[in-house]
Amino acid sequence: MKWTLKYGLWAYVSLYLIFLYMPALLLPIFALNDSRIVAFPLQGLTWRWFALLWETEALHDALRNSLIIASITAFMSTIFGLMAARASSRYAFPMRKGMAALVMIPLVLPEIIVGVSLLVVVMQFGFDLSLWTIILGHVLICTPFCVVVMSTAFNNFDRSLEEAAFDLGATRGATFRWVSLPLVLPGVIASLLISFTISLDEFIIAFFLAGVDVTLPVYIWGLLRFPARLPSVMALGTFLLAASLLLLISAEVIRRYGARRAGTSSNGHLF
């Protein structure tokens, strides 16, 4: 009974993993497949879809736009997350819960609603759609995630450390700079990475709020209508997957380095 349960579970997990990995595994396969048609049987190996990416100017523009948007979004929402998390974990003040709730609302709002409502405002005031309008929307939806990450970071560190620094004559600024910030740094990095990734991947809001300059997902959306471009879309997807994996692994390395430096034993290891 116990054995069948255990093997049954393993079998299920294996099947589930195949389900999870199926799309991702197809990416590199079709990116390297020498055929304009994305279907089996495979036709042979080629690098030309990657080469095509290298030559497409519009793609480079979109990528650059996305990187600019994601960087600014990550920066702003992490600062907002830091402020909100610190305020709610450290200070007592009237309406704390209510204020925090409003900041967290985008977490439970379909993105299309955020996109639509910002679009309405932009139209009403006759603003031009630009990268900035996208950034405004992205900061809104990334901030709740940053708040969550930063709250864990702040709750994990002992408040008496700050008091000790203050007691030793440091000003509030110096206390933050030399004690609080170094200790929540892993959280800050995690928050930057998460918001960067969310922004980089976000489609709906960018779709609603993009002007002439489009982001990478909006550009990809455009490509999807042309079957002839599909193999190069696959190549692009492969590239993005590899890049984000690299980012994730380096983030984990930084996190473990930070954890070792802070002396907190990290529970569980990635590698």
Place this chain on the structure above:
Amino acid sequence: MIELNSVTKRFGRTVALDSVTLTIQRGEFFSLLGPSGCGKSTLLRTISGFEHPDEGDIYIDGQSMEGVEANRRPTNLVFQNYAIFPHMTVGQNVGFGLRRKGLRKGEIKSQVNAALEMVSLEGLENRHAHTLSGGQRQRVALARALIMRPKVLLLDEPLSALDKKLREQMQFELRHLQRAVGITFLLVTHDQEEALTMSDRIAIMFNGRIAQLASPEEIYARPLSKQVAEFIGSMSFLRAETLSQTIDAITIRIEGLGTATLPRPAQLSAAMKKNITVGVRPELLTILFDPSETFEFETPGTITGRVYYGDMTYYEVRLNNSSQVVTVSMRNTAGRSILSEDSAVRIGWDSSSITLI
């Protein structure tokens, strides 16, 4: 030196400090003793500036501390959990305050080394904080605070996280350190032994109030209340009756024990009530093993229980002719056997064994 004038601090409904008034002398080793939750930490945090009193004022060296923030007060705090900065080395931890003051590197370095030497941690300045043992962390916390040369060093249960052996050693070292640097120490503890062995004076707190403030000997010998007496050492309480009293003596009859005449304690000015409670410390009673031994007063009793401590044995003895029970401690000296339960014994005592409360 430190003066608190009816300092009151409330957290919502709980009154953590209830009109506390006390003065601490320069260079004194002062202990604040009390059970958990009685407001010891709150008092320390109020003095160091992390809490602001709702009423009353605090003066340090004659200067009012009102509106002076924690980082500008001439006090330093050793935290209960030490609060060692985990991302710094020992040297960086100890030098933190001096760096914030903007001292030159070389100056900081020599002062750090001196401070580490003072707490016998020479040569550890490059160790990472998280590689330290509990005792070492404690010393780092101490050095980090002492290097600031505060007018008062505040210590919040600094030894409670250490094991017994290390704790006893640190008690000793702390006392020496205090003498050597001459800084006023204000130590918070809930360990009566710690307070008794280290302090010049002790304040006992219950529920945010100071119940008694006196030297260790005074508090031990003449507790002002039953609560204090119970908290410091152990004491048996007996019902008694006042027979007669003069200006400097009181005659009482203790149920089951006998009649004695005691000098009137200084703090007792009004006339004694008729029915009173007296206390007896276990070590001031003796079990008379030898028939030839005699004492000022002798009372028969029966052993109802015993606890063996190695060097001492504590006996619970029920007094004949009474339901009252006293605890008697006896040193286990050579040739003295441990008495079994239900043995009939004679208890020897004299009038100085009795404490009026």
Place this chain on the structure above:
Amino acid sequence: MGKEKLLKFVTTRQFIRTEQGRGLTLMGVPFIYAALLLAAPLTAVFALSFWSQDYLEIDRTFTLANYHEVWSQPIYRVLMARSLGVSTLVTLVTVTLAFPIAYFISFHIHPSKKLLWIFLITIPFWTSYLMRIFLWKVILGYNGVINGSLTRLGIIEEPLSFILYNFNAVVITLSHAWAPFAILPIFVSLEKIDRSLLEAATDLGDGPVRRFLCITLPLALPGIVAACLIVFIPTVGDYVTPRLVGGPDGLMIANIIEVQFKRANNPPLGAALAVSAMAIVALASLLFVRLNRKYLRSNSS
């Protein structure tokens, strides 16, 4: 304190010196941002839904016509019902499939390897959302991996129609897309279960099934509820999946909202649709949470 006095106090330097002041100042920045860019725009959408489009101008006289249209026209009702149906089904499928995985990682994996497994679960999701959805079109579509390959290999003659550009395709695709968002909260709640509780239950003679039903499942419930909400709410408003794999019969409410705002140029109607959708999602979520609480209370008593 009077309002003016409060305002005056808030703008002084002293205020920033108090604990309350520091907290309010810190929280104030993200709060004002959210108020300006979320609360105000949502209010604007709400207001817009009561106006009407008059060619290029917006007519600002109050009207309920948009809502009348939204709630009476069959097309909108169908789309709304389909959106709710899709996301309910997706929630059910995703959470049901995810639970054993979370359970497996939490109870059958050595603690030192757990993070690695979580990583393993999330790797496929580190590529763009669009791309993942699109890959399901590649897998399920007319000329896709399954149908294309099967016909080419001569196994089937006609493409399998039950997964072709329809409701089913949308459900499969979304269930995949939201899998980690269901696994993670359940995993977290399972991790919080005190293992000694389970040992105690075994000691008391509870069998594995009973132990699971009486202890593990109730304690994991908060995670399951969170997983349901995390999957349900965004999927109602999903735009990409229906467009890519839904075909004409798989479109959802988000697609029609977009049409109203862009091609049909009738933002007030789009706003009414958005407000209605939001209201329904909020209602459904609240109902779900409420029911769940009731269940918990009746269970504990």
